[in-house]
Amino acid sequence: MAIPATSANGSETPKPKILIPEKVSPDGLALLQVSFEVHEKKGLSPEELLEIIPQYEALIVRSETKVTAALLSAAKKLKVVARAGVGVDNVDVESATKHGIIVVNSPSGNINAAAEHTIALMMAVARNVGDACSSIKAGKWERSRLVGVEAKGKTLAIVGLGKVGLTVARIASGFGMNLIGYDPYANPSLTTAASVSLRSSLAELLKEADFLTLHTPLIASTKGMIAAAELATMKPTARILNVARGGMIDEVALLDALNSGTIAGAGIDVFTSEPPEPDSPASRLIAHPKVVATPHLGASTREAQENVSIDVCEQVISILSGQLPRSAVNAPLILPEEYRTLQPFVTLVEKMGSLYTQHYSPLINNSGSARQSFRTTFDLTYEGALATLHTTKPLFAALVKGLLTPITSSDGLNINIVNAELLAKERGILVNEHRSRENEEDKPYSSFVTLRARTSRSASHAREIARSASPAASRIPAAAAKAQADQDDQVIQGYVSGNKPYISRLDRFKGEFIPSGTLLICRNFDSCGKIGFVGSLLGKAGVNIRFMNVAPLHEDEEHREGGVEGKEALMILGMDRPVGDDVVKGLISAEGVLEASLVTL
Numbered sequence: 001m002a003i004p005a006t007s008a009n010g011s012e013t014p015k016p017k018i019l020i021p022e023k024v025s026p027d028g029l030a031l032l033q034v035s036f037e038v039h040e041k042k043g044l045s046p047e048e049l050l051e052i053i054p055q056y057e058a059l060i061v062r063s064e065t066k067v068t069a070a071l072l073s074a075a076k077k078l079k080v081v082a083r084a085g086v087g088v089d090n091v092d093v094e095s096a097t098k099h100g101i102i103v104v105n106s107p108s109g110n111i112n113a114a115a116e117h118t119i120a121l122m123m124a125v126a127r128n129v130g131d132a133c134s135s136i137k138a139g140k141w142e143r144s145r146l147v148g149v150e151a152k153g154k155t156l157a158i159v160g161l162g163k164v165g166l167t168v169a170r171i172a173s174g175f176g177m178n179l180i181g182y183d184p185y186a187n188p189s190l191t192t193a194a195s196v197s198l199r200s201s202l203a204e205l206l207k208e209a210d211f212l213t214l215h216t217p218l219i220a221s222t223k224g225m226i227a228a229a230e231l232a233t234m235k236p237t238a239r240i241l242n243v244a245r246g247g248m249i250d251e252v253a254l255l256d257a258l259n260s261g262t263i264a265g266a267g268i269d270v271f272t273s274e275p276p277e278p279d280s281p282a283s284r285l286i287a288h289p290k291v292v293a294t295p296h297l298g299a300s301t302r303e304a305q306e307n308v309s310i311d312v313c314e315q316v317i318s319i320l321s322g323q324l325p326r327s328a329v330n331a332p333l334i335l336p337e338e339y340r341t342l343q344p345f346v347t348l349v350e351k352m353g354s355l356y357t358q359h360y361s362p363l364i365n366n367s368g369s370a371r372q373s374f375r376t377t378f379d380l381t382y383e384g385a386l387a388t389l390h391t392t393k394p395l396f397a398a399l400v401k402g403l404l405t406p407i408t409s410s411d412g413l414n415i416n417i418v419n420a421e422l423l424a425k426e427r428g429i430l431v432n433e434h435r436s437r438e439n440e441e442d443k444p445y446s447s448f449v450t451l452r453a454r455t456s457r458s459a460s461h462a463r464e465i466a467r468s469a470s471p472a473a474s475r476i477p478a479a480a481a482k483a484q485a486d487q488d489d490q491v492i493q494g495y496v497s498g499n500k501p502y503i504s505r506l507d508r509f510k511g512e513f514i515p516s517g518t519l520l521i522c523r524n525f526d527s528c529g530k531i532g533f534v535g536s537l538l539g540k541a542g543v544n545i546r547f548m549n550v551a552p553l554h555e556d557e558e559h560r561e562g563g564v565e566g567k568e569a570l571m572i573l574g575m576d577r578p579v580g581d582d583v584v585k586g587l588i589s590a591e592g593v594l595e596a597s598l599v600t601l
């Protein structure tokens with residue numbers, strides 16, 4: 001979806017800005033140029049990056065840019081960090097989640113490049129290509145010193161049988177190698193199909209390896225996984241390859257093993273610190289004659305760069321157009337067809353949350369006071385087709401957004417699918433989601449959503465409220481007080497028709513209205529003159545009424561109220577603008593209404 005370049009009144013709206021501080025292939029960037037301002041700025045210092053980041057809505061990086069918590073916190077407009085590659089270890093994903101920033105990557109665009117590079121290093125190490133190249137360039141001709149080994153018939157031990165590890169296996173099987181692997185989470189059918197025989201421990205694998213190659217992420221369980229103790233168990237003829245991440249091999253231990261001849265050679269593409277500090281163990285490894293080293297080139301092929309660039313740029317476009325990306329690192333996976341079903345309900349549930357916060361918290365009643373809000377537990381029930389979806393995360397996020405947005409400053413919180421759960425937890429909001437296929441046939445629309453807010457008010461609090469209304473009620477029995485507390489549960493129900501959200505029940509009243517614009521919601525006795533009374537006061541305040549809807553008691557509630565005289569109703573008025581508190585308070589009187597609230601949806 002393209003971002004409009006003009007606003008509703010025809011004036012030019014500035015295009016959202018995207019920052020690219022590293023070399024990213026132009027193939028994807030060309031897609032962005034249509035609707036966005038794309039700034040390619042290579043070689044920025046961390047300080048310079050921090051200074052300019054507040055202008056940007058998207059940041060596209062590779063592995064060099066450190067996307068830190070400080071950077072993310074300064075990035076007030078940022079909606080997405082896109083990693084044009086696989087590894088997100090240079091991105092503080094936890095902090096991005098906290099700020100509601102989606103992190104996306106390209107999980108498969110460079111797999112083949114990384115696997116082929118691993119094979120290139122394996123053959124270079126087997127045939128001393130690095131050493132031989134330096135030797136011949138120095139004018140030497142050392143044929144007997146540079147005799148190598150063949151891959152055919154040797155055992156290739158693969159740690160990590162994911163996308164790259166299995167691709168390496170498939171290529172290496174064509175060399176006639178014997179393939180073994182270690183991965184506690186491996187998919188056995190994929191492993192068998194790639195002719196890899198699994199070992200149950202790393203120790204078992206290491207003993208057999210002629211070539212050892214690592215293809216796991218850098219995580220707590222893989223950090224330093226090949227250290228002195230592990231190297232000591234390997235054959236002295238073994239050669240080690242790392243095209244995954246620096247930090248998985250102890251660089252000092254590997255240097256020692258190469259020097260003492262307990263390991264025959266290594267092919268290394270990634271280092272603990274990149275680029276390595278001069279004189280560091282990584283630099284000494286690079287300089288070692290038994291090592292073939294490359295500067296993190298695993299993904300550096302034209303094809304891979306084109307793939308990852310197009311992959312992440314398409315995702316940036318989706319996110320900046322308000323849609324979901326296909327491979328977010330910190331957001332749940334939502335299938336496109338589910339997303340289409342959910343989208344109008346996302347709007348509905350957000351409006352329900354916002355209606356709840358605005359209608360119930362500051363509700364002015366005929367004792368002149370605002371109702372105190374103790375409600376923190378919400379039951380969100382999905383009925384009909386919605387109940388069958390595999391995820392309702394966007395609805396959960398929409399509720400949290402709706403509940404919190406009216407009480408948060410506009411420049412503050414970016415509440416979305418990424419951080420909704422965290423923010424709800426921080427604010428003590430508990431949401432229980434339920435799926436119900438009950439009453440499906442009774443309802444005119446197949447999917448209803450019901451929000452029920454359960455008060456955390458105790459029965460003693462209910463007694464307190466009752467006592468303030470009538471002193472005799474101080475003797476209200478516990479069971480009755482509990483019933484009173486139950487009745488205080490607030491209910492909002494809605495549905496979607498023709499892609500438009502409708503509210504069909506508010507509290508004890510059933511009425512149909514579109515939750516949009518400025519609404520005045522009044523509770524009154526269902527008797528003559530109320531509409532005229534409210535209309536004339538609003539007229540005096542210079543307000544134009546766009547529509548009016550009277551919601552009678554819901555049939556479930558009718559039996560609770562006495563005769564016709566005592567029955568209540570809800571009046572919902574759509575207004576062309578908000579009115580002050582004084583006007584709302586003026587509506588509350590014996591001949592007027594019992595309670596009133598003003599909401600903007």
Ligand SMILES: NC(=O)c1ccc[n+]([C@@H]2O[C@H](COP(=O)([O-])OP(=O)(O)OC[C@H]3O[C@@H](n4cnc5c(N)ncnc54)[C@H](O)[C@@H]3O)[C@@H](O)[C@H]2O)c1
Pocket residue numbers: 086087107110111114159160161162163164165182183184185186215216217218221222243244245269270296297298299300
């Ligand atoms: N050098 C480069 O330019 C380059 C390019 C692409 C990928 N990579 C790196 O390659 C690595 C693998 O990428 P991938 O796409 O195959 O990832 P992947 O997620 O598909 O596979 C990783 C595998 O590691 C396994 N694993 C996790 N913890 C393990 C443990 N403790 N022991 C054994 N196995 C474990 C997982 O089960 C998984 O099967 C990543 O670190 C990635 O960043 C580097």
Ligand SMILES: O=C(O)[C@H](O)COP(=O)(O)O
Pocket residue numbers: 062063064084085086087088110296297298299300
């Ligand atoms: O994680 C990756 O995708 C690779 O390590 C490639 O990193 P790069 O984009 O910096 O080449």
